[in-house]
Every structure is written in C-alpha cells, then in structure tokens.
Amino acid sequence: MQADFWHAMWESGVVGFQQTEINGYLQQHWQRLGLQGDETVLVPLCGKSLDMLWLGEQGHKVLGVELSQKALDEFLDENKLRSVAPLVHAHFCGYRLSAMTLLCGDFFHLSAADCEEVGAVYDRAAIVALPPEMRKQYAAHLQAILPAGTKLLLVNLEYDQSLLNGPPFSVPESEICTLFADCARIDVVAQQSLQRKGVAAQEKVFLIEF
Numbered sequence: 001m002q003a004d005f006w007h008a009m010w011e012s013g014v015v016g017f018q019q020t021e022i023n024g025y026l027q028q029h030w031q032r033l034g035l036q037g038d039e040t041v042l043v044p045l046c047g048k049s050l051d052m053l054w055l056g057e058q059g060h061k062v063l064g065v066e067l068s069q070k071a072l073d074e075f076l077d078e079n080k081l082r083s084v085a086p087l088v089h090a091h092f093c094g095y096r097l098s099a100m101t102l103l104c105g106d107f108f109h110l111s112a113a114d115c116e117e118v119g120a121v122y123d124r125a126a127i128v129a130l131p132p133e134m135r136k137q138y139a140a141h142l143q144a145i146l147p148a149g150t151k152l153l154l155v156n157l158e159y160d161q162s163l164l165n166g167p168p169f170s171v172p173e174s175e176i177c178t179l180f181a182d183c184a185r186i187d188v189v190a191q192q193s194l195q196r197k198g199v200a201a202q203e204k205v206f207l208i209e210f
C-alpha cells in the first residue's frame with residue numbers, strides 16, 4: 001500500500017485495525033521466545049498499538065516504526081506519555097520516551113545500525129497490511145537489518161483472497177515459510193479459526209528466529 005493510503009486512513013479517524021485491548025496472542029505466547037526480558041523489541045508498522053505499552057511493562061525497551069505522525073501523536077496523547085529528549089535521525093522524526101523510541105517515517109529506511117540493540121520483533125497487522133510485492137521487501141528488509149538470533153512473534157491471517165480485499169491481506173503459511181526460508185527456525189505456536197466479514201479465516205501465530 002502506498003503511504004497516501006495510510007495517511008488518508010489516519011486522517012479519516014477510522015482505524016479498524018486498532019485494538020482496544022492488549023493482543024491475547026502476545027500475552028499468551030511472548031514467553032515462548034525465551035527472552036531475558038530487557039531486550040529491545042522492534043515493532044514495525046506500529047500504529048498506536050497498546051501492545052507497545054504491554055511490552056514496556058514486561059521490562060522491554062520498545063522501538064516502534066510508523067509512517068503516520070498522527071498515529072504517534074495520538075499514541076502519546078491517549079496514553080499520557082511525554083517525549084523526554086529530542087530525536088535526531090537522518091531518516092526519521094519521532095519521539096524518545098523513557099524506555100521507548102518511536103520513529104516516524106518509512107520502515108524501509110530503518111537500518112542495521114538502528115537495530116543493533118534489537119533482540120525481538122513483534123508483528124501484529126504489519127506483514128498482513130502489505131500487498132504481495134511489499135511483503136517480499138518487508139521480509140527481506142527485516143532479515144537484512146536484524147542481528148542474528150533475533151526472535152519474531154508474527155500474528156498472521158489467512159482467508160480466501162478472492163472473496164475479500166485487503167488490507168488486511170491473506171498471507172498463506174506457505175508464503176511465510178518462503179519469505180523466511182533462510183531463518184534458523186519457523187514454528188506455528190498457535191492457530192484459531194474466525195470469521196472476517198462473513199468469510200472463514202484463520203489466524204496463525206509464528207515464532208521465527210533469524
């Protein structure tokens with residue numbers, strides 16, 4: 001999807017993907033990553049997800065990356081958070097909070113240097129927000145910039161794409177396996193059937209190790 005699409009969505013104020021509760025898969029399966037607890041967690045395409053607050057509460061530092069300044073402003077306002085220091089970066093504006101850095105700009109400008117401290121990644125509604133060609137770029141970019149051994153918890157969605165338009169797009173399990181084929185480990189740790197706009201769908205949670 002082009003940036004204009006997302007900016008228009010945030011401007012409209014209708015962001016159907018926004019969860020009002022912490023994601024259940026995150027709470028249930030995060031410990032499966034076997035982390036110490038103080039790692040920096042990259043949250044690509046983070047929107048104003050409350051899941052970032054939960055990750056912070058677990059002791060993690062959070063690095064969120066989001067195209068929309070409005071999304072990040074709403075995240076700060078709605079959660080009564082304040083920037084503690086100016087953010088200086090060649091490609092991003094954004095906010096530095098006490099244990100959270102929120103970068104405003106294009107995820108594809110994120111570099112390996114930005115991710116030196118990253119030990120884990122949380123993807124909910126990120127890869128499924130992208131059309132097929134961009135998904136390839138997204139998976140390749142993650143693999144290019146993340147330190148070896150980084151663990152990713154990815155909440156995926158599958159349904160018959162001929163019946164509904166995305167986003168969220170349907171991403172078949174076979175595609176996830178192809179996109180992350182060079183990774184050290186790909187496991188499905190949870191799955192659940194649901195209805196999306198009257199169409200049968202399946203959520204699958206992947207644990208991937210880079």
Ligand SMILES: C[S@@+](CC[C@H](N)C(=O)[O-])C[C@H]1O[C@@H](n2cnc3c(N)ncnc32)[C@H](O)[C@@H]1O
Pocket residue numbers: 006007017018019044045046047048049065066067068071105106107108124125126129167
């Ligand atoms: C479907 S939303 C999911 C947001 C969040 N992950 C959540 O669970 O609520 C996708 C988000 O990705 C952002 N986005 C899309 N393309 C992006 C890009 N290239 N770089 C950074 N953010 C992007 C959009 O503005 C939008 O907020």
